[in-house]
Amino acid sequence: MKLQEYTTSAHNFEECMKCTVCTAYCPVLQVNPLYPGPKQAGPDGERLRLKDPYFFNYALKYCLNCKRCEVACPSGVKVADLIQSARIKYDTHPPKLRDQILASTDFMGTLARPFAPIVNAVTDLGITKKVLDFSLDIDHRRTFPKYSGRSFESWLKRRSKEQAAFPEQVAYFHGCYVNYNYPQLGKDLVKVLNALGVGVQLLDKEKCCGIAMIANGMAREAAKHAQHNVEVLGKAVSRGLKVVTTSSTCTLTMRDEYPELLKVDNSAVRDSLLMATRFIYEKLEQGATLKFRADYHKKVAYHTPCHLEKLGWGVFSERLLRMIPGVEFTMLASNCCGMSGTYGFKKENYEASQAIGAPLFEQIKTLNPDVVACDCETCKWQIEMSTGYPVMNPISILAEALE
Amino acid sequence: MKFDTVIMGGGLAGMVAGIALQQAGKNTAIVSMGQNALHFFSGTFESLQAPSERLAELFSAAGIRVHYRKGVRLMPLGTFKEAALSLDDIDLFPTPKFGRRVLIVNFLGYHDFFSSFLAEGLEKQGMECRIRFLSLPELDNAKAHGEMRSVQIARSMDRIWEKVAQEIRLLLKDEDTVILPQVFGLLDDTVPGRLRQAIPARVVFAGTMPPSVPGVRTQMQLRRRYELLGGTFLMGDQAIRAHEHDGVVHSIATHNLDAHYLEARNFILATGGLYSKGLVSNPFKITEPILDLDIDQPQDRNEWYNPTFAGEQPYMGYGVKTDEQLHAIKDGVAMQNVYAIGSILGNTRPELGSGAGLAINSAFAVVDQILRCTQNDNEEPATPVILSEAKNL
Missing domain, CATH: 3.40.50 (Rossmann fold)
Structure with missing residues (x-):
């Protein structure tokens, strides 16, 4: 007998009870009249698409993939996975040049890095922004992330001997942002882990996690990255290493999007892939200690990135920050910042992106903290641009507060 | 992570228990798989016929x-x-x-x-x-x-x-x-x-x-209050397994935290009924998925439901078995540090709107029980609490 319990579909759309709870938590639905909302785009639409792909709706591209619908769903339906899978399966448009550029974070980083000062100056110019807006539909009101002249990989490679001397070792998936844009975050992580007696190693040539490709209609390329990354992660894991990360989105992508959306089996490495905040918290729980400066004082407002909420690991960042003696901690209300990686760069999304983030920006301005803490680089760009307040990864705050 | 009490389920029952325990100075966590029945809340507590000062106090503080x-x-x-x-x-x-x-x-x-x-x-x-x-x-x-x-x-x-x-x-x-x-x-x-x-x-x-608009707002207010009191609210996570030794649960594993277990002295099961997956069914029986607790249910599947669709449906009344202090019962034995509250107790009738009343009364009863036990520490709990009242609502 074929029983329903044995025949659940890939993203269990049939378990949707039509309760509409997800529609109350979708940030896009509140601001964009063109988006049909998670219930229609996800489980309702899936039923129709299975009958006939004709029912695929291109408005699904407005989904941020923030996963708030999944966090809210009382029935455990993978609403966002349904929407993203449908885009991968039915969207036959080849990605625009702009989307290909935005998605190729690795490639662009490699290109831009040697000319970092020039690239940074040029992308800051009003005229460049106008040209990009006109020619590529990249919104001119955006601030672009800066490139760093030296990559994090080359910085750490020079210190590989010194790092290998620590009694305990971890591997670090630094991601494109730390490597090309902001090596300081990687250096901060090394500082904190070293203080715990842990040395940091690079993976054997990681590639971009691929989330920007998934979001921009390049799932096949993303799957290649996924296969490569699972392989190099596997090498580290087979040497008994845990792999830590400082970006919540890279982590979610490699743990959950690989198997769910790209059908790449990551079961051998999934459990060893951890946010550094979780790794550090667990070390401290096991008795390790960190010594903090007595004169450190900072008013910190913490924003949980959507993908960290989905991972369910915001609690580790929160507890680490609260543990620092000089930190005056406030938890910001659970809201999406509206950036969602490459989404907010696109001209057609700019207004929606800012409208989604407005409640968060307002709360930050009211609190007037010294710094906003957040584990996601694209939230950082959005919050810094929209509020003027500096944003730091919790790891950097830990590093700064260390003795 | 270590807590005094870990509450599985972030609906009205779990939230009231969490807030009351935090107010009493306890360190708690709530694991909530998605949003909850407050999103269907009518805004009235139909089964509470007496003015509840304790509830009004807890609510007004929130x-x-x-x-x-x-x-x-x-x-x-x-x-x-x-x-x-x-x-x-x-x-x-x-x-x-x-x-x-x-x-x-x-x-x-x-x-x-x-x-x-x-x-x-x-x-x-x-x-x-x-x-x-x-x-x-x-x-x-x-x-x-x-x-x-x-x-x-x-x-x-x-x-x-x-x-x-x-x-x-x-x-x-x-x-x-x-x-x-x-x-x-x-x-x-x-x-x-x-x-x-x-x-x-x-x-x-x-x-x-x-x-329900007032329901969604109530949910947000309760969560804010709980977190302000220092409670740890794990939204979108799900308890999947409990680790027990001699009938005492010492930790639970959750879907998101996998190998990072939540340890506690007491555990409250507030995961809801069949609708919320606090109970799950297959063609042969209804089970409680985290601890495999004993459930009041007839042997014959045909007795689960009433062929008159709009009639009273027996399956809606099924719930986990407990003793008088709401300790959950497994294999006929009451587990000393596991309590069940809210819709998972069964006997709720949607047509009577009794869910909210059961959630609140059972939550308060268990909170009192836990606080009394910690007061006398290892002593046996003094008198049985007002359970029959909660169950018959």
């Missing part, structure tokens, strides 16, 4: 305003039900005939509010009804994509309620009462009260299809 008045409340389809305690959004009337002439106002394109059923019901009570629709450009967004739900409208209403009040003043003729869908006061809970003052007639809010 900014939730309730009032007590024995009477009836208006149901979404124009019928009436007895109730005594409700959120301030919802009126309780001494008798079903609460007005003479009624203006029912809905928004054009909003299908989750049943104005003609309401009118029919009220006319049976001898009230004269007139239905009017408001067309507001602010709601065009919602109308355009066809997902025009209570919460979408409510988000706009927080901003434009004054305009709505003005439109209604223009519509009003000689009516003494105006009925509006319950889509006011999502983030700003002063809106219903200000709207009432701005309209020169009695304003009554009637229920819509879910999500």
